[in-house]
Amino acid sequence: MTIQAPQAFAPPQDAPLIPPTAPFSDAQRAWLNGFFAGLLSFETPQTAPTGTPAEDDDGAPWHDPAMPLPERMTLAQARPLPRKLFAAMAQQDCGQCGYLCESYAEKLFAGEEPHQNLCVPGGKETSRMLKALLAEAGGAAPAVAVVAQAPKPTAAPGYSRESPVEAVFLGARRITGEMSEKDARHVDFDLAGCGLDYAPGDSFGLFAQNDPALADAVLAAMRAPGDFPIGGKTLRAALIEDYSLGLAPDMLFELMSFVTGGERRRKAKLLAQGGDPDGDAANIDVLAALEKFAPVHPDPEAFLESLEPLQPRLYSISSSPAATPGKLSLTVDAVRYAIGDRGRVGVASTFLCDRIAPGERLRVYIQKARDFGLPADPATPIIMVGPGTGIAPFRSFLWHRQATGATGKSWLFFGHQREHCDFFYRDEMHAFADAGVLTKLSTAWSRDGERKIYVQDRMREAGAELWAWLAEGAHFYVCGDAKRMASDVETALIAIAGAHGGMDAAAGKAFIAKLKTDGRYQTDVY
Numbered sequence: 008m009t010i011q012a013p014q015a016f017a018p019p020q021d022a023p024l025i026p027p028t029a030p031f032s033d034a035q036r037a038w039l040n041g042f043f044a045g046l047l048s049f050e051t052p053q054t055a056p057t058g059t060p061a062e063d064d065d066g067a068p069w070h071d072p073a074m075p076l077p078e079r080m081t082l083a084q085a086r087p088l089p090r091k092l093f094a095a096m097a098q099q100d101c102g103q104c105g106y107l108c109e110s111y112a113e114k115l116f117a118g119e120e121p122h123q124n125l126c127v128p129g130g131k132e133t134s135r136m137l138k139a140l141l142a143e144a145g146g147a148a149p150a151v152a153v154v155a156q157a158p159k160p161t162a163a164p165g166y167s168r169e170s171p172v173e174a175v176f177l178g179a180r181r182i183t184g185e186m187s188e189k190d191a192r193h194v195d196f197d198l199a200g201c202g203l204d205y206a207p208g209d210s211f212g213l214f215a216q217n218d219p220a221l222a223d224a225v226l227a228a229m230r231a232p233g234d235f236p237i238g239g240k241t242l243r244a245a246l247i248e249d250y251s252l253g254l255a256p257d258m259l260f261e262l263m264s265f266v267t268g269g270e271r272r273r274k275a276k277l278l279a280q281g282g283d284p285d286g287d288a289a290n291i292d293v294l295a296a297l298e299k300f301a302p303v304h305p306d307p308e309a310f311l312e313s314l315e316p317l318q319p320r321l322y323s324i325s326s327s328p329a330a331t332p333g334k335l336s337l338t339v340d341a342v343r344y345a346i347g348d349r350g351r352v353g354v355a356s357t358f359l360c361d362r363i364a365p366g367e368r369l370r371v372y373i374q375k376a377r378d379f380g381l382p383a384d385p386a387t388p389i390i391m392v393g394p395g396t397g398i399a400p401f402r403s404f405l406w407h408r409q410a411t412g413a414t415g416k417s418w419l420f421f422g423h424q425r426e427h428c429d430f431f432y433r434d435e436m437h438a439f440a441d442a443g444v445l446t447k448l449s450t451a452w453s454r455d456g457e458r459k460i461y462v463q464d465r466m467r468e469a470g471a472e473l474w475a476w477l478a479e480g481a482h483f484y485v486c487g488d489a490k491r492m493a494s495d496v497e498t499a500l501i502a503i504a505g506a507h508g509g510m511d512a513a514a515g516k517a518f519i520a521k522l523k524t525d526g527r528y529q530t531d532v533y
Contacts, residue, residue, distance in 0.1 A: 069094040070108070072489035072532055076132055088144050089116040095136040097129035099489055099532055102210065102374040103321050105168050115141065124256070124315050128489070128533060131254060135281060165203045168212055168319050171370035172201040178365045179339070184428030190341040191396060191431060192360050193325075196371070199333040205373045206328070207403040208380035208531070210321045211337060214370040215355035217317065218362065221294065222246040228297035230304045242307050250314040253354070255296040257281075258313040263300045271300050290346050320355035321374055323486060323531055325399035327407035338399040338431065379484070379529045385413035388481035390473065392496050394422035394451070394462050397487030398431050400531055404484075405435075409444045417444065418476065422451035422462040462492070463499035474507035482527045489532035 065086065069079035076095070083094035092112035100107045104125035106114060114120035115137065123141070124134040165172040177195040196211075205211075222243055226233050233243030246252065257279045264275035274284045278291070287299075293314065297303060305313075326336035341360040342353025363369065381404055382389065391401040398421055405417065419436070423429035430436075430450070439445035449469060453459040466473060477483065483500070485493050497519060504515035522528035 065090065067093065067109070070098050072098040072128075073491070073494035074098070076129075076136065080136070088140065089113055091140050092116055092137060095129070095133055095140060097126050097133060097489075099128050100377060101128060101321055101533060102377075103127040103168075103212070103318060107377060125318070127318055127320075131256070135257070165201060165372050166375065168372055171212070171214060171319075171372045172203065173368040174198055174201050174203070174335070174371045176359075176363050176365060176367050176369060177334075179360050182338070182431050186425070187428040188424060189395075189429065190343070190360065191429075192339050192341060193432075194337040194339050194359050196335045196337075197333065198335050201371070203335075203371075203373055204328060205324060205335065206376070206380060207324070207407045208376035208400055209324055210374040210376065210531075211324050211335060212319045212321050212372045212374050213355065213359075214319045215317075215358035216362070217247050217250075217252050217354055218352060218357065219243075219247055221252055221352075225252060225294050225297065228294060228301065228303075229307075229310060230302070231307050231310075235307050237307060237311065242311075245311060249317055250311060251317045251354075252293045252314075255291045255293050256313065256315050259293065259296055259310075262305055262309060262313045263296060263303065266303050266305050267300045275300060292351070295346075295349075317354070319370075319372075322355075323396075323399040323403075325402040327403050327410055329410035330406040338396045338402070340396050376531075378526060379531045381407065381413075382415070382482050384415070385411065386415045388416040388418070388446075388476050388479055389484065390418045390420075390476055390481050391484045391486075392420040392462050392466070393484075393486040394420075394492060395487060396431075397485075397492075397531075400486050401484065402432060402435070405439050405444055409439065409442065416446040416476070416481075418447040418449070418473075418481075419445060420449045420451070420462040420465055422453065422460070422465070424452065424454040426450065426452045426455055461495070463495045466496065466499045467502060470503040471507050474503055477522075480527075482529065483522060484529050484531075486531040487533075493530060493532045 067090075069082045070093075071079075079094040079098070080091070083091045086094075089112050092115055093109050096108035096111060098108055104111050104127070106120075106125075108126075111120065111125065115123065123137040126133040126137075162170055164170045175197040177197055179192040179194040181190065182193050183189050183191045223233070225246055226243060231242060233241060235242040237245055240248075255278075260275045260279035264272045264279065267275060277284045278288060282288070287295075291299065322337045322339060324335060325338045326334065328335075337359075339356050339359055342356045344351055379400070385408065389404065391404065393399070393401045398419075401419055405419075407413075408415070408417065421431070421436070423431070429452075436445060436448055440448055449462075449465040451460045451462050451465045453461060485496050487493065500519060501512060501515035504510045504518050505512065508515070508518070510518060519528060
């Protein structure tokens with residue numbers, strides 16, 4: 008069942024969507040009205056809530072990807088609605104939503120962006136908070152209002168998620184050894200036919216597809232035929248190409264509460280409201296939801312309406328256009344893990360590593376970097392901290408500096424589990440060092456000794472020299488995990504400022520804040 012409201016029609020907030028003459032009981036009609044009202048409010052633009060945007064820069068103290076959501080919301084509690092919406096974002100400025108965290112919040116506030124589920128790293132936690140904030144500002148649940156919107160500005164083809172182009176997949180070779188617990192790949196693309204250009208520090212967006220085996224398992228669990236026609240394609244194709252089969256959305260639990268009864272209905276309603284009746288909410292993907300409430304046989308169209316769209320994925324680029332023109336590379340960890348007896352996989356990483364063949368084309372785009380790139384002066388020293396796949400943009404930096412003849416010093420901190428099987432691009436890094444492109448290489452291996460060593464430990468050990476580089480004007484870069492590594496690196500740098508710069512903790516934090524303001528401390532975290 009697909010309901011489309013006229014473009015400029017806005018029914019009253021209490022207007023029913025299912026008429027009294029429809030062949031449903033009162034309870035069914037009430038549920039369907041609530042279901043489609045919530046669905047349409049989630050998918051269609053809302054009239055802008057009342058509130059006044061902040062006129063002055065408040066410093067956004069919540070703009071820290073390592074800070075838990077409750078702490079961020081506390082800091083923004085007395086701020087206008089646009090700032091609260093900003094605080095609800097994941098604070099990574101990753102661009103996967105098509106905006107930055109602050110601009111996404113502003114578009115939601117203005118009613119120019121209808122979707123509240125675009126923050127990929129924030130996930131369900133962020134989308135729930137956004138919906139709650141907007142509903143609270145309106146004094147009630149969001150209305151089922153459909154208002155005309157001005158079209159979004161169209162970016163040049165290939166430079167936004169709204170206007171992708173096609174690139175050719177060349178292959179994915181493994182760069183971890185046989186004994187490694189990880190499966191990391193160097194992935195190459197041919198850009199010659201799509202006209203894309205990029206700079207070191209930019210990211211690469213791609214539209215991956217779900218594992219067909221997972222789509223088939225979903226079809227089996229809902230007892231639906233894969234060839235059921237819907238939206239101009241089959242149900243199976245839609246599940247593979249268009250819909251997220253990851254963490255089950257609240258609307259799916261709402262649907263489950265309608266097609267089940269008794270205790271299972273109670274649990275489905277609790278899950279839809281953010282509860283966790285069985286302690287497994289964090290692990291319930293779409294297939295697990297169907298299995299949890301089995302046997303269920305939802306209407307295919309209603310089922311798809313309850314899912315979220317499959318979002319593109321962004322990766323840091325690990326090549327340089329100056330070194331390999333017409334070609335682009337990524338460094339990707341294939342995500343595979345098990346929950347219970349069932350194996351699960353990362354959508355894009357295993358699509359690149361397992362499910363696309365060399366020579367095939369896929370939709371892609373360049374996400375231009377914001378405040379993450381090489382210094383304008385090629386003589387400026389750079390310090391790069393990138394454990395694991397966080398090495399990606401720094402490989403780009405080094406290849407670019409070599410290709411362009413940059414003279415500035417460079418220092419890379421790289422870490423992983425074991426040196427013999429997890430040293431990404433070992434030969435390349437040693438060649439950069441031999442050529443003088445990489446001045447200093449500091450490595451940290453967390454599983455090679457009795458004590459776990461991380462990149463922040465190597466920073467502390469080399470604190471005096473690192474401080475001297477900063478005193479010379481070096482730019483400092485961090486790429487990798489936002490929640491732990493990036494925070495630990497910043498803490499280590501504050502300690503170095505204290506030990507070698509004579510600063511107390513407050514002065515050390517102020518020093519780093521000044522580096523960030525001056526563009527000398529840049530992060531690419533996820």
